[in-house]
Amino acid sequence: MLNFEFKNPTKILFGKGQIAALATLIPADAKVLMLYGGGSIKTNGVYDQVMAALSNHKHKVVEFRGIEANPEYDTLMKALNIIKTQDIDFLLAVGGGSVIDGTKFLSSAALYQGNNPWEILSKPIRTEIGMPFATVLTLPATGAEMNSGAVITRAATKEKLGMGGPGLFPQFSILDPQVIHSIPLRQLQNGIIDAYTHVLEQYLTYPIGALLQDRFAESILKTLTEVGPAIIKDPSNYDIACEYMWCCTMALNGLIQKGVPNDWATHMIGHELTAQFGIDHARTLAIVAPHLYQYKFENKKEKLAQYGERIWNITHGTLEEKAQAAIEKTTAFFHELGVETKLSDYTKEYAHTAQFIEERFTQRGWKGLGEKKDITPADVKKIVEMSY
Ligand code: NZQ
Ligand code: ZN
Numbered sequence: 406m407l408n409f410e411f412k413n414p415t416k417i418l419f420g421k422g423q424i425a426a427l428a429t430l431i432p433a434d435a436k437v438l439m440l441y442g443g444g445s446i447k448t449n450g451v452y453d454q455v456m457a458a459l460s461n462h463k464h465k466v467v468e469f470r471g472i473e474a475n476p477e478y479d480t481l482m483k484a485l486n487i488i489k490t491q492d493i494d495f496l497l498a499v500g501g502g503s504v505i506d507g508t509k510f511l512s513s514a515a516l517y518q519g520n521n522p523w524e525i526l527s528k529p530i531r532t533e534i535g536m537p538f539a540t541v542l543t544l545p546a547t548g549a550e551m552n553s554g555a556v557i558t559r560a561a562t563k564e565k566l567g568m569g570g571p572g573l574f575p576q577f578s579i580l581d582p583q584v585i586h587s588i589p590l591r592q593l594q595n596g597i598i599d600a601y602t603h604v605l606e607q608y609l610t611y612p613i614g615a616l617l618q619d620r621f622a623e624s625i626l627k628t629l630t631e632v633g634p635a636i637i638k639d640p641s642n643y644d645i646a647c648e649y650m651w652c653c654t655m656a657l658n659g660l661i662q663k664g665v666p667n668d669w670a671t672h673m674i675g676h677e678l679t680a681q682f683g684i685d686h687a688r689t690l691a692i693v694a695p696h697l698y699q700y701k702f703e704n705k706k707e708k709l710a711q712y713g714e715r716i717w718n719i720t721h722g723t724l725e726e727k728a729q730a731a732i733e734k735t736t737a738f739f740h741e742l743g744v745e746t747k748l749s750d751y752t753k754e755y756a757h758t759a760q761f762i763e764e765r766f767t768q769r770g771w772k773g774l775g776e777k778k779d780i781t782p783a784d785v786k787k788i789v790e791m792s793y
Contacts, residue, residue: 406613406614406615406618406664406665407613407615407664407665407666408664409663409664411659411660411663412571413551413552413574413658413659413660414574414576415550415551415574415575415576415577415578415658416576416577416578417550417551417577417578417580417654418430418577418578418579418580419580419581419582419647419650419651420580420581420582420647421581421582421583421643422581423579423580423581424451424454424455424458424541424579424581425454425457425458426458426579427455427458427459427497427539427541427579428458428459428461430539430576430577431459431462431495431497431539432495433461433462433463434462434463434464435462435464435494435495436464436467436491436492436493436494436495437459437462437464437466437467437493437495437496437497438466438467438468438469438484438487438488438491438493438495438496438497439455439459439466439467439468439469439497439499440468440469440472440484440496440497440498440499440500440504440507440508440511441468441469441470441472441498441499441500441504442470442471442472442473442474442500442501442503442504443470443471443473444470445500445543445587446499446500446543448587449543449584449586449587451499451541451543451584452499455497455499455541466497467487467491467493469483469484469487472484472500472503472504472507472508473503474501474503474685475503475556475558475565475679475683475686476503476504476506476507476510476557476558477557477558477559477560478510478523478526478557478558478559479559479560479561480507481507481510481511481514481557482522484507484511485511485514485515485522488511488515488536489515493515493536494536494537495536495537495538495539496508496511496512496515496536496537496538496539497538497539497540497541498538498539498540498541498575499540499541499543500541500542500543500544501542501543501544501546501547501549501592502544502546502547502549502599502686505540505542505547505549505550505555505575506547506549506555506556506557507555507557508538508540509535509538509549509553509554509555509568509569509573510522510525510526510555510557510568511536511538512532512535512536512537512538512572512573513525513530513532513535513568513570513572513573515535515536516534516535516536517530523559525568526557526564526566526567526568527566529566529567529568529569530568531569531570532553532568532569532570532571532572532573533570533571533572534572535570535572535573537576538575538576539575539576539577539578539579540575540577540578540579541578541579541581542578542579542580542584542650543584543588544584544588544592544596545580545585545596545600545649545650545652545653545654546592546595546596546599546600546653546687547599547653547657547686548600548603548653548654548655548656548657548658549657550575550578550580550654551574551575551578551654551657551658551659552569552574552657552658552659553569553570553571553572553573553574554567554568554569554573555567555568555569555573556568556676556686558679558680563680563681564680565676565677565679565680566676567676580650580651580654582643582646582647582649582650583643583646585636585640585641585646585649585650586640586641586646587640588640590637590743591685593636593637593640594637594687594742594743594744595685595686595687595688595744596649596653596687597629597633597636597637597649597687597742598687598688598690598691598739598742598744599653599686599687599690600625600629600652600653600656600657601626601629601633601656601738602671602672602687602690602691602694603656603657604622604625604626604629604656604661605626605668605671605694605712605735606667606668606669606671606672607622607661607662607665607667607668608622608623608626608661608665608708608712609668609698609705609708609709609712610665610666610667610668610704610705610708610776611666611704611705611707611708611776611777612707612708612711613664613665613666615664615665618661618662618663618664618665619665619711621655621660621661622661623712623715623716625652625655625656625661626712626716627715627716628648628652629649629652629656630716630738631648632645632648632649632652633649633738633742634741634742636649637742637743666776666777667776668775668776669774669775670697670774670775670780670785671690671693671694671697672690673766673771673774674689674693674697674762674774674785674788674789675689675690675692675693676689677758677761677762677765678692678693678748678758681758681761682751682752682754684751684752687744688744688745688751691739691744691745691746692745692746692747692748692750692751692792693788693789693792694735695732695735695736695739695746696788696791696792697780697788698732698735699732699791700784700787700788700791701775701780702728702729704775704776704777704779705728706724706725706728707724707728709727709728709729709731709732710724710725710727710728710731712731713727713728713730713731713734714727716731716734717730717731717734719731719734746792747792747793748789748792748793749793755793758789759785759786759787759789759790759793760786762782762785762786762789763782763783763785763786764782766782766785767782
C-alpha cells in the first residue's frame, strides 16, 4: 500500500426530512447566497423546503438562479459580483454536481487576491481557504457533495478545467434520497455511469496489495450493478434511492483512492469531449473508458481480471481472457443502462477530435496521464480514434 493522508471534514446528513436541519446548521446571522440551476428545485419541492428552513434567519436569503449543467465561468462571474456587492458570507448550493462545482469555484474566487479568477483554473491554484459553503444534493452522481474538487467550463474558449484544494470541502451536505423521484431518466443514467467510472478510475490500475481498498471499491461497483438498473425502473423507490445515493457519494469522497494508484485519464479525455461537443459528462466517460482499458490492456490486465471475477462472475479462461471479458461486460452494462459508447453515437463532427485533443494536451504539457503516467498525447489521440 502507498503512504497516504486522509482527512474529510464534510458532515453528511442523510435521509428523509434532513433539509429542515438547515435551520440550525447555517449560522443564524449568516448572509446566505443560495445558488441553484435551471429551476428543477422549484417544481420538486426542494426550493420550498430550503426556504422554510431558512425563514427565521436574520437576513433574507439572496438567490442566484441559472447555474447550467457544466457550470459556465461567465455565469459564475455574475454570482461573484453579487457575493462581493452584497456582503455574502455563506454559500448554499442546492443542486447536482454543476451547481456544487460552481459554488466551489465561487468559494475560492470570493477570497482570491488576484485580478483574474480564471487563473484558479488555468494555473491551477490550490485553494487552501474558501468562503464557507454547504450543499443540498439533488442529483447523486459526482461525489461533489463530499469532496474538494470542481470542474468549470468556459464556452468562449471551449475549455473545461479542474480545480480543488483542502479549502473546498463543503461544511456539510444534506442527502435526502427523496429528491431522486423527480430526476429524468437521462440524468439517472448519467449518475450511475459517473459513479461507476469514478470507482474504476481508482481501482482498475495495477495490484498494489491494498486488499481493503479493493473490496471497498468492489462493494460500490457491485451495489451499483444491482441498484443502477433498479433505480432507472423506479426512481421513487426510497430504499433503492438510498443505496444509489450513498454509492455515488462513497465513490468519490477520497476513501477508496487512498494508498492505491489512481488513473483519471478517462476523465481528462472526457472533459475535452464535453468542452467540444457539450456531451454530458458521464456519457463522455462511457465513450472513453472501454477503449482506454483496451488500449492500456497490458498495464491493467491483472486488475481487469480481478474486477471481472468479483463483479461479473467471470471464472473461466486465462487471465487475459477474463480481463477481455471484463471490458466487454462493462460496455454491455453501459448499454443495458441505455447509454451509447461511441463518439459517433453523439456527434457526426468528430473527424478532427483526436488530433485536436492531442495538440491541446501537448500545449498544456500533459505528457503522461494514467496510473503509470505513460499515456502520452499521441496515445490519447489513438484512444479517442478507437472511440469513433
Ligand atoms: O438545473 P436544474 O433545473 O436543477 O436541472 C438539473 C440539470 O439540468 C437536473 N436535476 C438535478 N437534480 C434534479 C434534476 N432534475 C430533476 N430532479 C432533480 N432532483 O439535472 C441536470 C444535470 O445536473 P448537473 O448538476 O449538471 O449533473 P451532475 O450532477 O451529473 O454534474 C455534472 C457536472 O459535475 C462535474 C461534471 O464534469 C459536470 O460539469 N463533475 C464534478 C466532480 C466533482 N466535483 O467531484 C467529479 C465528476 O467527475 C464530474 O467531473
Ligand atoms: Zn466523473
